[in-house]
Amino acid sequence: MKTRPFERLISIEDAIEIVESKITPIDRREKIPIDLTVDRILARDIKAHFNVPPFNRSAMDGYAVIANDTFGAGQFNSKILRIKGSVHAGEVADVEIDRGECVEVATGARMPKNSDAVVVVENTEGEKDTVKIFEPVHLGKNVSNAGGDIKEGEVILKDGELLDPGKIGVLASLGIGEIEVYEMPKIGILPTGDEVCPIGMPLKEGKVYDINSHTVSALVRSNGGVAQEYAIVKDRFEDIKRSIETALENDIIVFSAGSSVGERDILIDVIGEIGKVLFHGVQMKPGMPTLFGMIENKPIFGMAGYPTSCLINSYVFLLPAMRKMARLPRKKYTKIKANISRRVVSTLGRRQFLTVKVRDGKAIPVFKESSTITSVSNSDGFIEIPNDVNLVEDGKEVLVKLWQ
Amino acid sequence: MKTRPFERLISIEDAIEIVESKITPIDRREKIPIDLTVDRILARDIKAHFNVPPFNRSAMDGYAVIANDTFGAGQFNSKILRIKGSVHAGEVADVEIDRGECVEVATGARMPKNSDAVVVVENTEGEKDTVKIFEPVHLGKNVSNAGGDIKEGEVILKDGELLDPGKIGVLASLGIGEIEVYEMPKIGILPTGDEVCPIGMPLKEGKVYDINSHTVSALVRSNGGVAQEYAIVKDRFEDIKRSIETALENDIIVFSAGSSVGERDILIDVIGEIGKVLFHGVQMKPGMPTLFGMIENKPIFGMAGYPTSCLINSYVFLLPAMRKMARLPRKKYTKIKANISRRVVSTLGRRQFLTVKVRDGKAIPVFKESSTITSVSNSDGFIEIPNDVNLVEDGKEVLVKLWQ
Structure with a gap:
């Protein structure tokens, strides 16, 4: 030999x-279904090809009104409006209103023509054809405007972004079912x-x-x-x-x-x-x-x-x-401070990665030999002892990086 | 309505x-191949059915000796031993030694009969049939003992443990190819x-x-x-x-x-x-x-x-x-301190989860409306404003929990 x-x-x-x-x-890029993209890296800019939401919609359950009609309304001084119909979420709103009128709307419903604010149901008292309004609302109150979330033409996600639930929501809001990611x-x-x-x-x-x-x-x-x-x-x-x-x-x-x-x-x-x-x-x-x-x-x-x-x-x-x-950020180790449970002699000129388990604020060395797998499997993490350190005294504070 | x-x-x-x-x-449990078990939860105790390593083996490249033969050896006072053969890693060691003899061994090689220590090659000078030993070794030096990593009969992993690379190494060391995990x-x-x-x-x-x-x-x-x-x-x-x-x-x-x-x-x-x-x-x-x-x-x-x-x-x-x-530990959010970039009015009686992005030590609120997905997708994380807080003043230190 x-x-x-x-x-x-x-x-x-x-x-x-x-x-x-x-x-x-x-x-290298690949296209995959949206629901497999979590923790993957987006491989192109995403530009909105329409407004989200695509139309003005009610943000609350209540009555779509003309804001001016509610001025002066109060708890003991209701304004009465005529109910001209109702719009549920998902329906085409073909109803329009005039002064003195309103439309019952559900959250997410398209705003009827001419309406410009919503009075929430809690501040009203509906009767058969009319409703009492107990609160004045300003223009745009409780209305989500078209494009208020994402504007058509906006670059809303960028090449290289790590896809997480929130960003995947953006892709979904634009109806994109297949996403280009890096392999x-x-x-x-x-x-x-x-x-x-x-x-x-x-x-x-x-x-x-x-x-x-x-x-x-x-x-x-x-x-x-x-x-x-x-x-x-x-x-x-x-x-x-x-x-x-x-x-x-x-x-x-x-x-x-x-x-x-x-x-x-x-x-x-x-x-x-x-x-x-x-x-x-x-x-x-x-x-x-x-x-x-x-x-x-x-x-x-x-x-x-x-x-x-x-x-x-x-x-x-x-x-x-x-x-x-993979274009992923560096692994973030959870780090905790602990006091070493015994004196450790290290080797000058080499950085030592010493595996430890952590119990009651103590970092207990579990390293046996490099040849053993239990030196890692029995540990919660490791400490690093620099090249120029020969000795870590019993009780000294050390920084443990946890595996998990 | x-x-x-x-x-x-x-x-x-x-x-x-x-x-x-x-x-x-x-x-519910299922058996899956070992290489799919990372981040899964072990569903039974693992008891070692043999010693790891299964035999005494050399921990270094060098010469397997009888420790007593090396006593008194030094840099200027070598002991000379007769080389009786060599054992590579993975070979059956059918050679045995007597006083005054040694066997060349590779790291991982099974220790020859009667040998009880290894002198590392750096502290020797080999010739044709003999080797000069420049270092005394004590009994067991540079030898990994049978069962020194894992002892036969030992419960080495427990039901409910989260499998990470180190623990998967234990399963591999025992030759277990299919692992019972929780669904x-x-x-x-x-x-x-x-x-x-x-x-x-x-x-x-x-x-x-x-x-x-x-x-x-x-x-x-x-x-x-x-x-x-x-x-x-x-x-x-x-x-x-x-x-x-x-x-x-x-x-x-x-x-x-x-x-x-x-x-x-x-x-x-x-x-x-x-x-x-x-x-x-x-x-x-x-x-x-x-x-x-x-x-x-x-x-x-x-x-x-x-x-x-x-x-x-x-x-x-x-x-x-x-x-x-799933028997997984709670999600660990990375938490960072930042100063809020503007005054935030909260709602008494409700804990607010306010999405923010973090730039240059500032937590910048990005929440628009609950109806928008960009309130989350544009954020790096969130802060929590307790029920009894009405106002967070501009510049106040807040704790941001990051999504990623």
């Missing part, structure tokens, strides 16, 4: 900058390692189940990406090369192991041959051997193979890259 | 309590109103497009629910009754309009006949006419029909109800 130790590690800031500089927001980036996930066994198969001696494909896939799926999982790739030059060539159909390629220094970890050689390695080895813990390169303009990550390393790498590097490509 | 004004409004706290008291977390609650959404036109159809005079089905659907879909949208229901007793009977196949029924006081808004009568109205009219703005009841143990909401009212109602009442039913 010939092994190649790391010669130099780059800083995490530099590593992130290199990754970001290589990520281009996705340009979600496709992330090709390639597990490697001769020791890795696919889940669902019996586990042979010396083997362990593939964890990383599934943790990375989950991260991708819950953050606006499409996860494309491939079969386990053998640790051989030709196998890895061929698997990359296939995986180039994706927007980002992730080797969920294969950046370590062992003889068989030859991913770096393959990338070097058919592309370019941009960094290998980062001042971080865990995840130090992280590898990043480009092949035919496709970013490729080689994650450290240990479950905790791979997953934390993915949170640190893959997640922001993928969200930038 | 005979209209029935509200006699009494209940407090928003009471309304929320009534809703919560009627929501039972879902009990997502089904929310039946029924648009009502003779003035409402389905999107995609030409808009006739006096009509407006159905907005609320789509905003409510988006909210449901992005919060762990299944949205089942029904055709527009006519504002007639028999139509509404029949539509409810059909929609009882869901876990929650939402009328996306129909709680107002107009003559045609007869939802309340239907619920009264075939179920029970628990409240109608809440001290809030917008969304005052919100209606809630139970029919055959199914919660039913009647939302105020205006787009902003309906959507804010849905955030306030439906969202927590649905998430409780």
Whole structure:
């Protein structure tokens, strides 16, 4: 076995900058039904092709009046108007009024011709053909004007906006059933390692189940990406090369192991041959051997193979890259302050991502080894210990970023 | 038209309590592939049926040794061991060592018999059949013990846990490909109103497009629910009754309009006949006419029909109800402090949900009318003005809850 130790590690800031500089927001678009657009990114400006509402309508249940007819009305001094008819919501209002007349209207009903205000039903007392008005209303009172919500010709949503329930409401108000959005980036996930066994198969001696494909896939799926999982790739030059060539159909390629220094970890050689390695080895813990390169303009990550390393790498590097490509805002971690429950010794020269659980205001370290998945699964989140910190004293206040 | 004004409004706290008291977390389970389980709720305890890792393995690339053989080794005082073979990751380790011997091992390789520690390759200098050891290691150094991650028989995940990438890693480590999770609650959404036109159809005079089905659907879909949208229901007793009977196949029924006081808004009568109205009219703005009841143990909401009212109602009442039913934690709003950009007059006796956008530390009210969808779509979030506040002075600090 010939092994190649790391010669130099780059800083995490530099590593992130290199990754970001290589990520281009996705340009491919697709049309999808409105009800599937939530959390997707709108791919064109939306210009209103008609007024919303399309007509003046009553904002309340009551009586459509000519405002002037109500002046001077009061609790003990009602004005009496003649009821000329009624308009329900959704009906064509073919009735018109003159001075001294009114029309009973429901909320949402089109305003009858000549009416210019609505007296709410609570301030009236209707009889057979007449109604007593107990309140004066000014012009436009309780009327929603045509175009008062959205004006015809207005650009009401912009290319690049994240669609949420409110913005989807705008699309619906304009009757748009199919919406052009940006495609979600496709992330090709390639597990490697001769020791890795696919889940669902019996586990042979010396083997362990593939964890990383599934943790990375989950991260991708819950953050606006499409996860494309491939079969386990053998640790051989030709196998890895061929698997990359296939995986180039994706927007980002992730080797969920294969950046370590062992003889068989030859991913770096393959990338070097058919592309370019941009960094290998980062001042971080865990995840130090992280590898990043480009092949035919496709970013490729080689994650450290240990479950905790791979997953934390993915949170640190893959997640922001993928969200930038998807045109999504950065993940917002919920942050809480807590006091660390014991003294923690860190490694100078590497930023440590220490997983913790939070109980009663205490941040309790749960990190065991990078090789364990329970270092993450038993944690609520993580704290970051900077490069230049050697020691976090028991009880010190730390900032915990929560996974969920 | 005979209209029935509200006699009494209940407090928003009471309304929320009534809703919560009627929501039972879902009990139906389904088995789904592991890669679809992210953000779902595990429906049984997971007990490890074997050790993870299943065997002692090397945590580093290097040499598996008997720790005692390395005592006294140093930078200028190497110990020389005979290399008895090598074990790659995934191989069956059929080699065993004696005092003075070692085996070259890769990270993840099963430890050879009798070896009890690993010297990392960086602290060695290998020759053909021997290796110089420059570092003493103690027993267990650089070895991951069988069961060190997860012990056989341990309950490692519990019924009710929210599955995230880390916890999904635990399921993968145990080789479990199909996971039992709780079903997502089904929310039946029924648009009502003779003035409402389905999107995609030409808009006739006096009509407006159905907005609320789509905003409510988006909210449901992005919060762990299944949205089942029904055709527009006519504002007639028999139509509404029949539509409810059909929609009882869901876990929650939402009328996306129909709680107002107009003559045609007869939802309340239907619920009264075939179920029970628990409240109608809440001290809030917008969304005052919100209606809630139970029919055959199914919660039913009647939302105020205006787009902003309906959507804010849905955030306030439906969202927590649905998430409780789904066994999901409450939605965590990102909260930011800002100074309000102008004086706001509120309504005593009603809690106002005022939509705002945030620019340069200012919370700028964007609310126009409840009837407009742009009151929500142009906002970044909302502030809550309590019942007993009449006036928020220009510049006052407010807490904005962001939609996204």
